Amino acid sequence: MSKAPAISVRGLTKRFGPRTVVDHVDLTVMPGRICGFLGPNGSGKTTTLRMICGLLIPDAGEGEVLGLDLSTKRRAIKHQIGYMTQKFGLFSDLSIAENLEFIARVYRLDRRKERVAETLEKLGLTSRADQLAGKLSGGWKQRLALAAAVMHEPKILLLDEPTAGVDPQARREFWDQIHALAAEGMTVLVSTHYMDEAERCHEIAYIAYGVMLARGTIGEVIAGSGLSALQGEGPSADRLAAEIEQRPGVAMAAPFGTSLHVCGPDPVALRAAVEPWADRINFTPAEPSLEDVFIHLMRGATDNSVEAR
Amino acid sequence: MWERIGAMIFKEVRQMARDPSTIAMMFFFPIIQLVIFGYAINNDPRHLPLVVEANDNSAFSRSIVSALRTTGYFDITEVAGSYGEADRLIAEGKAQFALTIPTDFARRLVRGERPQLLLTADATDPASTGPAVAAVNEAVAEALARDLIGPLAGRQQGPPPIDLVLHRSYNPEGITSHNTVPGLLAIILSMTMVALTSMSVTRETEQGTMENLLATPLRPVEVMVGKIVPYFLLGFVQVCVVLGFAIVVFEVPFVGSLGLLLAVTLLFTLVSLALGFTISTLVESQVQSMMASMLYLMPSILLSGFAFPYRGMPVWAQWLAELLPPTHYIRLVRGIMLKGWEWPLVLPESGKLVLMLLVLGTIAVRRYRDTVA
Ligand SMILES: Nc1ncnc2c1ncn2[C@@H]1O[C@H](COP(=O)(O)OP(=O)(O)OP(=O)(O)O)[C@@H](O)[C@H]1O
Ligand SMILES: [Mg+2]
Numbered sequence: 001m002s003k004a005p006a007i008s009v010r011g012l013t014k015r016f017g018p019r020t021v022v023d024h025v026d027l028t029v030m031p032g033r034i035c036g037f038l039g040p041n042g043s044g045k046t047t048t049l050r051m052i053c054g055l056l057i058p059d060a061g062e063g064e065v066l067g068l069d070l071s072t073k074r075r076a077i078k079h080q081i082g083y084m085t086q087k088f089g090l091f092s093d094l095s096i097a098e099n100l101e102f103i104a105r106v107y108r109l110d111r112r113k114e115r116v117a118e119t120l121e122k123l124g125l126t127s128r129a130d131q132l133a134g135k136l137s138g139g140w141k142q143r144l145a146l147a148a149a150v151m152h153e154p155k156i157l158l159l160d161e162p163t164a165g166v167d168p169q170a171r172r173e174f175w176d177q178i179h180a181l182a183a184e185g186m187t188v189l190v191s192t193h194y195m196d197e198a199e200r201c202h203e204i205a206y207i208a209y210g211v212m213l214a215r216g217t218i219g220e221v222i223a224g225s226g227l228s229a230l231q232g233e234g235p236s237a238d239r240l241a242a243e244i245e246q247r248p249g250v251a252m253a254a255p256f257g258t259s260l261h262v263c264g265p266d267p268v269a270l271r272a273a274v275e276p277w278a279d280r281i282n283f284t285p286a287e288p289s290l291e292d293v294f295i296h297l298m299r300g301a302t303d304n305s306v307e308a309r
Numbered sequence: 310m311w312e313r314i315g316a317m318i319f320k321e322v323r324q325m326a327r328d329p330s331t332i333a334m335m336f337f338f339p340i341i342q343l344v345i346f347g348y349a350i351n352n353d354p355r356h357l358p359l360v361v362e363a364n365d366n367s368a369f370s371r372s373i374v375s376a377l378r379t380t381g382y383f384d385i386t387e388v389a390g391s392y393g394e395a396d397r398l399i400a401e402g403k404a405q406f407a408l409t410i411p412t413d414f415a416r417r418l419v420r421g422e423r424p425q426l427l428l429t430a431d432a433t434d435p436a437s438t439g440p441a442v443a444a445v446n447e448a449v450a451e452a453l454a455r456d457l458i459g460p461l462a463g464r465q466q467g468p469p470p471i472d473l474v475l476h477r478s479y480n481p482e483g484i485t486s487h488n489t490v491p492g493l494l495a496i497i498l499s500m501t502m503v504a505l506t507s508m509s510v511t512r513e514t515e516q517g518t519m520e521n522l523l524a525t526p527l528r529p530v531e532v533m534v535g536k537i538v539p540y541f542l543l544g545f546v547q548v549c550v551v552l553g554f555a556i557v558v559f560e561v562p563f564v565g566s567l568g569l570l571l572a573v574t575l576l577f578t579l580v581s582l583a584l585g586f587t588i589s590t591l592v593e594s595q596v597q598s599m600m601a602s603m604l605y606l607m608p609s610i611l612l613s614g615f616a617f618p619y620r621g622m623p624v625w626a627q628w629l630a631e632l633l634p635p636t637h638y639i640r641l642v643r644g645i646m647l648k649g650w651e652w653p654l655v656l657p658e659s660g661k662l663v664l665m666l667l668v669l670g671t672i673a674v675r676r677y678r679d680t681v682a
Binding site for chain 1: 312313315316317319320323324327328516517518520521523524525526527528679680681
């Protein structure tokens with residue numbers, strides 16, 4: 001496998017009217033990797049994905065997808081990309097089989113009938129092939145949409161919040177499938193709001209209000225945040241969150257069950273901040289979670305955007 | 310390319326077939342329209358308000374009036390002796406017809422001078438004029454047949470003893486019932502082609518399926534053609550339904566060439582489809598595209614010559630009408646169906662439609678993007 005990146009974009013920018021929705025985003029994903037794309041609502045994830053698959057023209061920036069120039073080779077790129085939209089994008093008034101058949105025709109797949117049948121078989125939908133896609137439950141819609149996005153065996157798969165509103169069992173299966181596809185060499189860029197899903201990715205990218213704030217493996221992102229954390233155990237530890245969060249040197253404090261999780265940028269200041277409660281609550285050093293990092297990053301970013309106005 | 314277009318067509322047809330409202334639109338809409346207007350086409354109205362201005366007060370005029378009464382066609386008002394009264398009633402819409410019997414009617418009839426009877430018709434409702442004239446003629450003939458006896462019996466031979474002059478007010482073109490069919494073709498095609506295509510495109514955007522379509526290798530023009538073809542066929546079915554009904558059920562004359570009619574219909578359909586697509590690139594939702602289509606349909610119905618005669622409209626309205634494709638199409642269909650127009654005659658109006666097609670097609674293709682925003 002060549003070691004040229006599957007996706008490589010630099011300085012990608014998109015404006016809607018006066019608002020810069022995606023601001024100089026750099027992103028590199030190597031072949032066969034699963035990259036999680038995270039960020040608060042409205043931070044520009046969907047917009048970035050659309051630019052990568054050629055559905056939006058960037059206002060600035062450049063990049064290559066599978067070595068093809070993003071600005072000149074949009075059509076060639078579309079042939080090799082599978083894109084699963086945030087909103088269910090198949091035809092709800094066509095049956096499951098008819099939807100797959102349509103996709104197969106559009107991509108001019110050979111052995112169309114067999115492929116559709118295989119896909120239905122794999123999905124476990126053979127018996128319901130004639131059911132209208134619009135009548136499927138959320139989880140099944142997601143499965144169908146994924147099947148439609150990978151039927152033409154794309155080299156890159158872009159998934160926009162593929163598991164929103166899907167039950168844990170179905171999510172687990174979904175992710176197993178994505179890992180299986182990646183193992184075959186497919187590159188996956190998947191946006192999500194779930195931390196557990198972020199942890200299933202090889203690497204993550206965090207965008208807030210259009211700005212890419214962190215990239216790398218989970219370890220790298222956590223280390224890069226410079227946060228340290230403490231875990232507090234003791235009577236009513238969980239009730240102290242609001243109070244402790246007001247203290248200087250504390251970025252955030254959150255109850256976890258009966259214990260308390262606090263974190264801040266400076267370990268010494270953090271220790272000092274919890275000192276008043278140290279007599280009854282036992283604080284031990286802990287690993288900051290990905291969630292800590294993201295919330296911390298997001299708060300920083302919100303401040304910036306407010307200042308900017 | 311062709312396979313992708315094929316995929317689009319296939320999908321569209323399936324969706325159409327699954328959507329009962331499309332089927333309804335395809336068959337019932339033209340039929341319902343035809344039946345509604347067909348009543349106008351074939352109508353045989355009764356109780357038409359007729360004012361009789363009998364200025365001679367002779368036995369002849371009295372018997373003409375009573376014969377008119379017995380036809381059952383008219384509700385008769387008599388205004389004897391006051392000139393201009395009949396015209397005023399027509400102007401006010403209180404009467405639809407006025408029969409004026411001149412002062413010297415009886416005298417001239419007896420002398421065999423073929424006196425005139427003036428029948429004034431409010432032709433804004435042209436459909437009822439024909440039957441009414443026939444009824445008046447019949448009633449007069451009957452009355453006179455009864456009265457011209459004895460020494461006057463000789464008047465019954467030779468040319469009719471009187472001369473019924475028809476004067477149409479307010480509708481110089483004298484549009485007859487048969488003119489409804491060309492207009493109906495234009496309106497039905499406009500409604501389905503413009504409204505349905507623009508809605509079918511915006512529906513994809515609204516439901517989020519457009520994003521999916523555009524993420525595939527489908528080109529915008531392929532999406533367009535894929536959508537146009539099925540609607541085009543739908544339009545063809547509608548034309549056949551309307552023409553079939555018009556000719557078979559309502560016995561509308563068809564003197565021209567069917568091939569030529571289909572050719573200009575094809576042209577008009579394409580113009581309408583291009584317009585529908587252009588609308589879809591300008592609006593954001595199905596509701597908006599419905600509104601935009603209505604905005605186009607209303608003037609099309611009112612100004613194209615379907616509802617009101619073109620020559621009766623003010624100049625500004627005529628200019629506006631010139632800009633509307635149905636105006637030209639209606640002229641073409643009337644020309645071909647009723648007057649038997651041949652090739653050279655259809656060229657000027659067809660040329661205007663071709664021009665519109667080029668302009669709209671260019672706008673649609675240029676505005677239809679392969680991106681989502
Ligand atoms: N076509 C558009 N026109 C104008 N503004 C847009 C358009 N598309 C997106 N936006 C704006 O751009 C911003 C980023 O939107 P985007 O959908 O990329 O966010 P997101 O990260 O995917 O959010 P979410 O997690 O809610 O899906 C939003 O504020 C949105 O309102
Ligand atoms: Mg989104």
